[in-house]
Amino acid sequence: MEIYQLRTFVTVAQLGHLTQAAEVLHLSQPAVTAQIKAVEEEVGMPLFERTAGGVVLTRAGQELLPQAQEILASAKNLLNHARSLKGQLTGKAQLGITLMPSVLRVGPWVARLSERYPLLEVCLHQGVTGDVLNAVRKKELDGGFYLGKNPYVNVHTVLLDNMRLRIALPSGWLARVAEFTPRELGKLPWVGISQFSSLSKIVSELWRELNISPKKVSESDYFLTSMELVKAGVGxxxxxxxxxxxxxxxxxxxxxxxxxxxxxxxxxxxxDKVSDPVLQALVGELAPVWDISIPSFQ
Structure with a gap:
């Protein structure tokens, strides 16, 4: 039995869906199906049962899953240990940046990484929060910044801050408000938020809390753009x-x-990147920049 077959077995077990597993593993669905079939033939018993929504582990699959996870973890630890024996940390980190770099403290963070790990190449990609989270889940990015609650069990998070957000209005609009009530907020036009931005969910949550349903004008997925629209009197x-x-x-x-x-x-x-030396370096340097304690993910 090959390591890649075990990785496919564990991924399908975690996601409960062949198509989603194929997407995460960057394989075709027939390839994933073939690998699962090969594992089942080697162990001599079915490991999954099909359901209307995907697949679930059989009793035998449930028994074998923990050991398969341990084998994969041991293999990863072996590779990581071998890399650490070479001395200086090297590699390339692909990272998703959302919001404003100053808000994320990207400058001080990358400066610390460059000083401590001069052979580590840090590649920053600006994107929408929802796209960054999805790219991290698919392992297209090694990490990234996200605003809001993470819905994925196969993605770990480090809480950096509880960001305070305020409702901004074009200059002079407060004088036009009869009273400072949620009802008055609901009468005013708002800058719409792209559905691919997690800010859209946060704004929708705020509207539900205030029991308002304002008219949306224009649309943005970036704070700086929204601010410019506010300054221009859009909403x-x-x-x-x-x-x-x-x-x-x-x-x-x-x-x-x-x-x-x-x-x-x-x-x-x-x-599954928690023990990767590059990831540990990235997370470790967040601690002094944000003055936080990094939780244990073991």
């Missing part, structure tokens, strides 16, 4: 508090008083 938007307060102080926009929305700002990475 309201939810913005990071620090940037919103700075723009308010410059007379560029107004802020709705006494209303703060918080959202989890997290660093995300594939769960």
């Amino acid at each position: 309201l938007a939810l913005l990071p508090e620090t940037e919103a307060l700075a723009a308010q102080a410059a007379g560029e926009l107004d802020i709705w008083p006494d209303l703060v929305k918080t959202a989890e700002l997290q660093f995300v990475f594939a769960a």
